[in-house]
C-alpha cells in the first residue's frame with residue numbers, strides 16, 4: 313500500500329438501485345432522471361418482468377439507457393454487466409453516447425446486490441473507470457414488512473444499502489410507516505431513510521454517497537462510513553431525513569425476533585484508538601475472508617495504520633476487497649480506526665474479539 317493506491321477521483325460514480333419486485337425502482341428512477349442534477353446519467357437496466365414501465369423509461373432516455381435482458385443480474389450475467397459497462401464507457405469516449413457523468417444500474421427485484429458490487433470492484437477495466445457511489449434500496453412502505461418477512465433477498469438489499477428509499481408513503485398508514493422505519497433502522501442503522509411519493513425525492517439525498525464526493529473534492533469519510541450510527545448511544549438519533557419520535561424502538565439489536573430473517577444480520581462497528589499494525593490487520597481480514605467470506609455482506613472502514621500519517625480506507629464485499637486506499641488527510645481530530653461490518657450469520661462478539669487481538673500490545 314502506498315500513496316499510489318489513492319483512488320482516482322475522476323472515475324465515474326456508479327450507483328446500484330435495488331429493491332424488491334414492484335417496490336418502485338423504475339418510478340423513482342424515471343423521476344430522478346428528470347432532475348437537472350441527474351441529466352447526465354446513463355442507466356443500465358436489468359429487465360425482469362414488468363417490461364412496460366421499464367420501456368417507458370428507455371423511451372425517455374434512449375441514448376443513455378442500456379437494457380440488459382438476459383435474466384437475473386446476480387447469476388449468469390455478470391459478464392454481460394461487465395461488457396455493457398465497458399461498451400458504454402467506450403461509446404462515451406467515442407462520442408457515440410452523450411458524455412454522461414454517472415451510471416445507475418437498476419437491478420431486478422430479486423437480485424442479490426453482492427455480485428453486482430463485486431463486479432464493479434473486481435473487473436480491472438471497470439474498476440479503473442467506475443467507482444461505487446452507493447447502493448440505493450427501495451422499500452415499499454405498504455408491502456415492505458411482509459417482503460422482509462418472506463424474502464431474505466429483500467432483507468439483504470436493505471441491509472447493504474447506503475440509502476433507503478421508502479416508497480409509496482402516500483399509501484401507508486403512519487403506524488405502518490413507523491414500524492417499517494424502526495425495523496429498517498435496526499437492520500441498517502447507518503442508511504438515511506428517505507421518504508418518497510410517486511418517486512418524488514431530491515436526487516442529492518441519494519447520490520454522492522461514496523467515499524469520494526466530487527463536490528467536496530476530498531474524501532467524505534463521515535458521509536460514507538457513518539460509523540457513529542452504529543454506536544448504541546446514538547441509535548435513537550435521527551439519521552438523514554428521518555423523523556421518528558424516539559420511544560426507544562431502535563436501539564438494541566438483541567431484541568430481534570429470532571424468527572425473522574433480520575435476526576441473521578448484524579450491523580456493527582469495531583473501533584480502536586491504537587494505531588494498527590498493517591500486517592496483523594491484513595491477516596485478520598484475510599482470515600475473515602477465507603473463513604467467512606460468504607457471510608461478509610459488506611465491510612467499510614477507515615484505519616489508523618502504524619507508520620502512516622493519514623488514514624487508509626478499506627472496502628469489501630464478501631470475498632472481494634477493494635485495494636486499500638491511502639487518503640490524503642484525516643477528516644477531523646478523531647484518529648480512531650473504525651471498521652463497519654454488515655454480516656450474515658456471524659457472531660459479533662467473536663469478530664470483536666479477533667479485532668481486539670489485532671490491536672493488543
Ligand SMILES: Nc1nc2c(ncn2[C@@H]2O[C@H](COP(=O)(O)OP(=O)(O)OP(=O)(O)O)[C@@H](O)[C@H]2O)c(=O)[nH]1
Pocket residue numbers: 331332333334335336337338339340360361362365420421479480481482483508509510511
Ligand atoms: N401510490 C404509489 N404508487 C407507486 C409509488 N411508487 C411506485 N408506485 C407504483 O408501484 C408499481 C410498481 O412500481 P415500479 O416503479 O414499477 O417498481 P419496480 O421496483 O421498478 O418494479 P420491478 O421492476 O417489477 O421490480 C407501479 O404501479 C407504480 O406506479 C408511490 O410512491 N405511490
